[in-house]
Amino acid sequence: MTAELSPAPLLKAFQESYQDLVRFIARRTGNAQDARELAHDAWLRLAERTGSPGIDAPPVARAYVYAVAESIAIDHLRRRQRGAERFAATDGPPPEPRTVDVAERLSHRQALDAVANALQQLPARSQAIFLADRLEGASHAELAAQHGISVKTVEREVMRAMDGVEAALHRWRGDAAVPARRGRRRALSALLGVAGLTAGTGLWQAWRRTLPIFEAVLATAVGRIQVHTLPDGSRLTLDAASRAEVAFFASRRSVRLLAGSAFFDVAHDAARPFTVGALGHQITVLGTRFAVDLGADGLRVAVESGRVQLRSASGATRVLGAGDIAHVNAAQDISTTSSVDEVAPWRTGWLDFHHAPLGEAVARLARYSPRPLSVAPDAADLPVVGRVRVADASGWLRLLPGSLPVRVDGVDRPDGPIVITRRP
Structure with missing residues (x-):
């Protein structure tokens, strides 16, 4: 596991608590099979936070690890619930229609007005890009080509519009302050608090279609x-x-x-x-x-x-x-x-290289190695031809000097980095 390769306090706390953490997540989600996957998601989030001030002290680090794990477990349960609602069997009589009282209709109409006003305040290009992205499903590449801008600019325009809509909904709810952005997606349906409403307005129906199920x-x-x-x-x-x-x-x-x-x-x-x-x-x-x-x-x-x-x-x-x-x-x-070669041979434990640069081949192999692998720049362009069994990567590295003018250091040690350099 990659956590074992880093001395960072957060990742060290994760490593030391790993088994307990898996059991903790399993209890929260009720699914032991998913617990290890969610633990790996927690590790990835912790890796992004390594070095942040205030959380790297050992006592704080362990508490932070569990806080992140609980957050991921909650997110997992919410996603599972949404998926179950969308793909549940529909046998039996349809549910009784939900009655919405006048006050609730007025409140939701005000929310829709807040969304509409936020969109109207956007520059024309931002509004056009946002509506095409969210309502029509246009790809960012298509929008970039249509407006003569980069894909990154399209992403910024969409995020800018999302920020404006979310801020408007927080103001409509009466929140004292708009919370800082966390993540790429916003649970706007939670802000509206009306996940099952069919208000009969074209804007609302269109907006609902933009939310992931x-x-x-x-x-x-x-x-x-x-x-x-x-x-x-x-x-x-x-x-x-x-x-x-x-x-x-x-x-x-x-x-x-x-x-x-x-x-x-x-x-x-x-x-x-x-x-x-x-x-x-x-x-x-x-x-x-x-x-x-x-x-x-x-x-x-x-x-x-x-x-x-x-x-x-x-x-x-x-x-x-x-x-x-x-x-x-x-x-x-x-x-x-x-090509007649197998597609994605890594699914069966193999990697195929056809005149691939050595640096690229080793970087690919590094995805499976618990030890760091590196290639000196003067050897990185040497061509590699052959099939490597992922489970026997060390054996392939030992044989490499027989086919290329390189030296492989560290492959026979039980730990530490493996370094490939060009032979004089």
Whole structure:
């Protein structure tokens, strides 16, 4: 586990409390199977907070670890409840319609007016981008191309609008102060307090469609590969040291790959397109099984069956079929090839390299290594060809000097870093 490699007080407290922490989360969620996954999510959040003033003192650190774990457990229960509500069986008579009294209708109308006023105060471009993003499901890449701006600028415009709407709702509720932003998503339905209301207004119905009915942050630790079954029956296999965000809406399904690699087996649903975003690029599923990899040299998409449409951040598009591989480089150029090799061989414990730079190959292997791996700059560009069994990475490293002019130091030690340098 990566926590064992860091002396930071927060991560040390996590390591020392790991087993107790898993049991703590299991008691909170009632699910021992999910507890280890949620503990790894806690580790990722703690890693982001390492070095923050006031929480690195050992007594405080342990309390903070448990506070983070409890917060993640609560978030998990809320997501599970939302998913259960959305995908629950509908057998039996329909529920009685909910009666909304006049005072409640007036209160909700005032909330909608607050939202409308907040949107009207936005600059024209910000308003257009926000409505297209939230109501029409337009991708950030499409909006960037349409307005002649970068994807990052589109993200800032959407976040700016969300901040304005949230501030307006807090003022409507009478909150003394608007709390600081925490995370990318806001539970606006909680602010409104009317998750099941059908007020009969076009604005409210449109706004409800923008709220996710299921969302999750998925992450794996070093050396761990995990399969997640999504509420629609799709399966997402997440490679080691990888991270993704999942959000399902009434009219669309989306995943953002933030780090590492993932393999998707997507359930067909013509009414709800399935898209994967990464590095500002977007993959739209046309019914398929495919893999997405993030690397130092850009984005790679490989299709096992079916078809996908790849749209780069620059607006270039390609349709890929079974056996096709596409690569988007830093200049946002798309190149395509075909291959009969297995797609995402890491799912079965293998890594394939075809003239890959040694630095890239070792960085890929590092996702599974409990020990730090590094390559000297003068050896990083040496080409690697071959198949590596992840479970025997040390054996491959020992044999490496036989095929490349390199020296591997530290591979025979039980711990510490492994360093690859070029042989004179």
